[in-house]
Amino acid sequence: MNSTQKHYVARLQELIDQSKEIEALVNYSGEEYFVLSYIEDQALLNAWLIKIKSIIEATFGKTSPYFKGLRELTEKDIHEKSQINAIKGLLIGSLDDLENGFLIGQEFLIAGEIFDSVLEEAKELLNAGYKDPAAILGRVVLEDSLRRLAPQEQLDDTQKATKLNDDLKKAGRYNQVQWRQIQVWLDVGNNAAHGKFDQYSKEQVNEQIEGIERFIASEFKV
Incomplete structure (x- = not known):
């Protein structure tokens, strides 16, 4: 793995680790049978999403399954932990492929x-x-x-x-x-x-x- 690929690996791991911080932003409001979830700190959420888009595009390209998957996951407003976990799963999968030589093959x-x-x-x-x-x-x-x-x-x-x-x-x-x-x-x-x-x-x-x-x-x- 060359220095560029190592940099990509480190960046992906950093964003995976940050997902815990993003999950903690989810708040809930409403009555017992009508609960709404929302993220108050949209700036931090958007910064995380932009960084993810940037590294996925740089690493795998716009035509890759990962980039297309990310686009589908972020089409709707992000306000639930399940949505954040789905994006985290995409990051984990991309990191695994990168560490196991997918990018080299590409x-x-x-x-x-x-x-x-x-x-x-x-x-x-x-x-x-x-x-x-x-x-x-x-x-x-x-x-x-x-x-x-x-x-x-x-x-x-x-x-x-x-x-x-x-x-x-x-x-x-x-x-x-x-x-x-x-x-x-x-x-x-x-x-x-x-x-x-x-x-x-x-x-x-x-x-x-x-x-x-x-x-x-x-x-x-x-």
Whole structure:
């Protein structure tokens, strides 16, 4: 879990803990057979709800089940403990999913889709005869993918791509054969980035892009 995810976990736990304070705001009035519940301190309630909306949106996105569920729970005025408990339950569920890797899976799914799009662009460039920018795009996708894999193995994701490749192999993320292939793909991209255009061929760029595609499909499945 990276620092951002840890921050999300801490924030969700803080809001879960605060639900007790919000529950205590509920007051009751009326006769024995006609009791009304209400929350007098609307400012504190609204602040809590706004913070919840913010963290759920930032963590899971507006299209997530959690955000949609929160919207349904807050459509009506909040004035009962049962309503507060329902929102608390949503927070507990979101925290559990986050701690057990749901967000990582979601990030990998989104990243995989973006990588596919960039690699398609690289293919188009290659087919149009532009092998050098195609190789650079392949290199960019590969480096970004290695940086996303590193935190899963408790590795520093700020290192250079070649060092990340070494460390991921040592951590057992993939074997010697995969490590060697990745190094070749990085070399092709590095040569392109440094203007050494005669050090690789169009066929090697094609192998680079296709190999990276297979690697993404394997490592970024959820």
